[in-house]
Amino acid sequence: MTPLALVGLPGSGKTTIGKHLARRLGLPFVDLDTRIEQELGCSIRAYFEAQGEAAFREVESSTLARLAGEGPSVLSTGGGIVLLPQNREVLRRQCRVVYLRASPEDLFQRLRHDRKRPLLQVADPLERLRSLHAQRAPLYEEVAEVTVEAGRERVQPVVEAILSQLGPATPGA
Numbered sequence: 001m002t003p004l005a006l007v008g009l010p011g012s013g014k015t016t017i018g019k020h021l022a023r024r025l026g027l028p029f030v031d032l033d034t035r036i037e038q039e040l041g042c043s044i045r046a047y048f049e050a051q052g053e054a055a056f057r058e059v060e061s062s063t064l065a066r067l068a069g070e071g072p073s074v075l076s077t078g079g080g081i082v083l084l085p086q087n088r089e090v091l092r093r094q095c096r097v098v099y100l101r102a103s104p105e106d107l108f109q110r111l112r113h114d115r116k117r118p119l120l121q122v123a124d125p126l127e128r129l130r131s132l133h134a135q136r137a138p139l140y141e142e143v144a145e146v147t148v149e150a151g152r153e154r155v156q157p158v159v160e161a162i163l164s165q166l167g168p169a170t171p172g173a
C-alpha cells in the first residue's frame with residue numbers, strides 16, 4: 001500500500017488535516033517538515049536562514065524519497081515539495097496525492113500572524129502567496145489524484161471530502 005500524500009500551499013491545512021485523516025484511517029501520521037526538523041536538529045526557518053532554500057530543497061527531496069518507500073501512512077508535505085521534478089515523480093509513482101486547494105486571500109487570513117514560515121516573512125505576504133499560487137497551482141494539479149477545497153471549509157468537512165473522493169481503495173480503510 002502506498003502513502004497518502006497531502007500537497008498545497010502553506011496554510012492549506014496539510015499538517016492539520018493530515019493528523020485527522022490518519023486517525024480516521026488508522027494509519028501512521030508523518031509530517032515531512034517535522035521529520036526534517038528532528039533530523040536536522042533545528043527549525044526549518046533557522047535552516048533556511050543559515051543554509052538557504054536550495055540546501056533545504058535537497059534535504060526535503062531525500063527525506064520524501066525515503067518516507068515514500070516506508071509503507072502506508074498519511075504524509076503531510078511542505079508547500080514547496082512540488083518544485084523539483086524528481087519529487088513530482090516520487091509523488092506520482094509512489095503515493096496517492098490529495099491537493100488541498102485554497103485561495104491566497106483565504107490563506108493570508110489564516111497565516112497573517114504566523115512567524116514559522118520563512119517564505120512569508122516579507123513586507124507583503126499576500127503578494128508572496130499570490131505568486132506562490134501562480135507558480136505552484138499547476139504543479140499541485142499535475143501530481144494530484146484528488147483535489148478538495150480547503151480554504152473556507154472547516155477541518156472535518158475537508159476530511160470527509162477527501163475520504164469520499166478517494167473511495168473504497170483508500171489505504172487502511
Ligand SMILES: Nc1ncnc2c1ncn2[C@@H]1O[C@H](COP(=O)(O)OP(=O)(O)O)[C@@H](O)[C@H]1O
Binds near residue numbers: 011012110150
Ligand atoms: N480547514 C481549516 N479551517 C480552519 N483553520 C484551518 C484549517 N486548516 C488549517 N487551519 C489552521 O491554519 C493554520 C495552518 O494550518 P497547517 O495545518 O499548519 O497548514 P500547512 O501544513 O498546509 O501549512 C493552523 O493554525 C491551522 O489550525
Ligand SMILES: O=C(O)C1=C[C@@H](OP(=O)(O)O)[C@@H](O)[C@H](O)C1
Binds near residue numbers: 008014033079119
Ligand atoms: O512553501 C514552501 O516552500 C515551504 C512550506 C513549509 O511548509 P508548509 O507548507 O507546511 O508551511 C516548509 O516546508 C518550508 O518553510 C517551505
Ligand SMILES: [Mg+2]
Binds near residue numbers: 014015033077078
Ligand atoms: Mg505543514
